[in-house]
Amino acid sequence: MTFCGLLPLLLLFSISSTPKTTANLEGDALFSLRRALKDPGNVLQSWDPTLVNPCTWFHVTCDQHNRVTRLDLGNAKLTGRLVPELGRLDHLQYLELYRNNLVGPIPKQLGELKSLVSLDLYHNNLTGPIPPSLSRLTNLRFLRLNGNKLSGKIPRKLTKLRNLKSFNVSNNDLCGTIPTSGSFYKFTEKSYLNNAKLKGPELMGSVSYDIGCD
Ligand SMILES: *[C@@H]1O[C@H](CO)[C@@H](O)[C@H](O)[C@H]1NC(C)=O
Ligand SMILES: *[C@@H]1O[C@H](CO)[C@@H](O)[C@H](O)[C@H]1NC(C)=O
Secondary structure (H helix, E strand, O other): OOHHHHHHHHHHHHHHHOOOOOOOHHHHHHHHHHHHEEOOOOOOOOOOOOOOOHHHOOOEEEOOOOOEEEEEOOOOOOEEEOOHHHHHOOOOOEEEOOOOEEEEOOOHHHHHOOOOOEEEOOOOEEEEOOOHHHHHOOOOOEEEOOOOEEEEEOOHHHHHOOOOOEEEOOOOEEEEEEOOOHHHHHOOHHHOOOOOEEEEEOOOOOHHHOOOOO
16 A cells, blocks of 8 residues: 555544543533532532543433433532533433522523423522523423522513423512413413512513513
8 A cells, every 4th residue: 555545544543543532511511510509518529520421420310322411409508600501411301400599690501401391490599580592492391480589571482482381480579571472371370479570461462562670
């Protein structure tokens, strides 16, 4: 074989023999969360960023391809803020962080979690708006944000979420009117309790009734 014939082989060999980068993007994303949280109960103690993937960490579940599908950290005494890096877990189906003491905003990057079925952030101390980006979570069935300090309007775009079965924003500081279009026809006032500035349902079919917050 001529050298020219050998060259592609040499190239191929040098590429495949480069040590496989131990890219662990999902582990890194989760570790960013760990760094942003206080964990007095040590529930995140097993989260070792030097492992090849986070699939053996407690409270993390992966599929057969070692992609993270669940984060189960409800009732875990965690305090601190959510991080935008969570948006990188694009196989995540269940994000369970209810009944902690999380503060700060819901990162808009959670709208990148294409596989998400359940977003449970209820009973924390989250502030700021409900990100309109959550309307991109087309598989979402459970969206429970009750018992926080969320403010602003309920994004109208959320009514596009066809699969939404359970929606609760009770006990927040939301304002404006209650959407009734799209998948929201099925939710009752029990989804909206105790938001002093929320003004009641918008008129059916009337987009112009989507008024502001003052
Ligand atoms: C939210 O913060 C208040 C103090 O600002 C505190 O009393 C309350 O227990 C917190 N709620 C949760 C669910 O941690
Ligand atoms: C929403 O949560 C509140 C408690 O924060 C509860 O009282 C209410 O029944 C819940 N609504 C639905 C529809 O489950």
